[in-house]
Amino acid sequence: MAFINDNFIILSETYLFSEIARKVAAYKEHNPSANVIRLGIGDVTRPLAPAVVTALHQAVDEMGQASTFRGYGPEQGYDFLRQTIVSHDFEARGISISPDEIFVSDGAKSDTGNFGDILGKDNIIAVTDPVYPVYVDTNVMAGRAGMQDASGAWNNIVYLPCTAENQFVPSLPDKHADIIYLCYPNNPTGTTLKRDELKKWVDYAREQDSIILFDAAYEAFISEPDVPHSIYEIEGARDVAIEFRSFSKTAGFTGLRCGYTVVPKNITAHSKNHERIPLNRLWNRRQTTKFNGTAYIVQRAAEAVYSAEGQQQIKETIAHYMHNATLIREGIEKKGIAAFGGVNAPYIWLKTPDNISSWQFFDRLLNEVNVVGTPGVGFGPHGEGYFRLTAFGSLQQTTEAMQRIAGWKL
Ligand SMILES: *Cc1c(COP(=O)(O)O)cnc(C)c1O
Numbered sequence: 134m135a136f137i138n139d140n141f142i143i144l145s146e147t148y149l150f151s152e153i154a155r156k157v158a159a160y161k162e163h164n165p166s167a168n169v170i171r172l173g174i175g176d177v178t179r180p181l182a183p184a185v186v187t188a189l190h191q192a193v194d195e196m197g198q199a200s201t202f203r204g205y206g207p208e209q210g211y212d213f214l215r216q217t218i219v220s221h222d223f224e225a226r227g228i229s230i231s232p233d234e235i236f237v238s239d240g241a242k243s244d245t246g247n248f249g250d251i252l253g254k255d256n257i258i259a260v261t262d263p264v265y266p267v268y269v270d271t272n273v274m275a276g277r278a279g280m281q282d283a284s285g286a287w288n289n290i291v292y293l294p295c296t297a298e299n300q301f302v303p304s305l306p307d308k309h310a311d312i313i314y315l316c317y318p319n320n321p322t323g324t325t326l327k328r329d330e331l332k333k334w335v336d337y338a339r340e341q342d343s344i345i346l347f348d349a350a351y352e353a354f355i356s357e358p359d360v361p362h363s364i365y366e367i368e369g370a371r372d373v374a375i376e377f378r379s380f381s382k383t384a385g386f387t388g389l390r391c392g393y394t395v396v397p398k399n400i401t402a403h404s405k406n407h408e409r410i411p412l413n414r415l416w417n418r419r420q421t422t423k424f425n426g427t428a429y430i431v432q433r434a435a436e437a438v439y440s441a442e443g444q445q446q447i448k449e450t451i452a453h454y455m456h457n458a459t460l461i462r463e464g465i466e467k468k469g470i471a472a473f474g475g476v477n478a479p480y481i482w483l484k485t486p487d488n489i490s491s492w493q494f495f496d497r498l499l500n501e502v503n504v505v506g507t508p509g510v511g512f513g514p515h516g517e518g519y520f521r522l523t524a525f526g527s528l529q530q531t532t533e534a535m536q537r538i539a540g541w542k543l
Pocket residue numbers: 175239240241242243265316320348350378379380381382387391392
């Protein structure tokens with residue numbers, strides 16, 4: 134008899150996006166002529182930068198010639214890319230990271246999800262609430278979450294509420310957490326932690342012998358000076374923090390797939406017999422066993438993101454999205470609705486008016502102005518009463534959506 138991993142049974146279906154799709158499809162069936170605008174997607178829409186496309190073409194040609202063909206590459210990524218990452222993302226900010234602390238991958242979703250492979254089952258996990266669902270669901274799969282209560286919260290997970298009341302700055306947990314997931318700039322709230330706020334977490338992790346898993350997928354969207362781009366800008370973070378980066382939102386790689394994870398060599402965690410084991414060694418072992426590297430052509434494309442033209446081109450695309458973000462945030466505020474984020478991230482997180490629920494707001498927005506967003510409660514219990522709009526649409530669609538909302542009788 135074969136058995137399944139029962140943790141997959143207690144993990145409920147991903148209700149959020151299928152429910153949104155169902156409601157939109159039902160609306161369109163009854164209103165076939167309606168022009169529904171989607172401001173709910175967490176995917177980019179602008180094409181790849183020309184510098185990236187050129188690098189891809191060149192790499193494809195190399196693969197087509199016997200003299201320059203490449204088969205399996207290093208599981209950790211090619212030196213040309215690891216070196217380029219170190220000099221642009223870290224050395225340029227005065228951070229000391231070496232190329233063998235960089236693990237190139239097919240993206241931050243897999244890395245944040247897979248990192249739990251090298252962590253013990255009994256760790257206490259802490260997440261912000263609301264949260265990017267991958268952190269929670271992968272811990273459920275690993276058996277670390279316990280059971281779910283009526284609000285959707287897991288009893289072994291420590292939730293760190295992030296709401297308008299605390300300006301979306303989570304308080305340190307009142308009970309010990311071993312592993313803390315932080316995502317800044319944040320998806321879904323679009324908010325950030327200032328340097329002194331992030332330092333509290335690094336200090337906590339050092340004091341408590343905890344590890345921070347820091348997801349910096351939206352680093353490229355930061356516009357304010359006192360928001361750290363990397364957790365390693367904080368003194369002491371090299372001893373306690375893993376950082377995840379992605380080319381997905383930075384450079385439109387959602388369909389191309391490339392990211393990387395930084396695992397400093399000095400970070401250790403305990404074995405059952407109280408030895409301190411370097412995580413860099415374990416992650417290397419995990420990756421060389423279960424992963425065979427990111428495509429050569431994709432790594433050449435990622436390298437091109439760092440060229441002078443590449444940097445100029447991705448900045449223009451990000452400016453395009455952030456212009457949409459400004460239109461959304463200002464339009465929402467003009468309606469007298471509280472809006473957060475949208476300054477250092479492509480997400481606007483709004484407080485639903487008159488305390489209506491996230492789903493009631495979704496239904497009204499869809500039915501009355503034909504605009505689709507994402508109900509905040511889908512990201513965790515403390516997302517109830519909030520709603521997410523994204524800046525990844527076109528300027529024309531975003532402008533039209535905001536015109537409809539401006540004329541909306543709420
Ligand atoms: C989009 C996103 C990522 C990127 O994932 P990829 O697998 O690299 O595309 C990572 N973390 C968060 C919070 C995201 O929203």
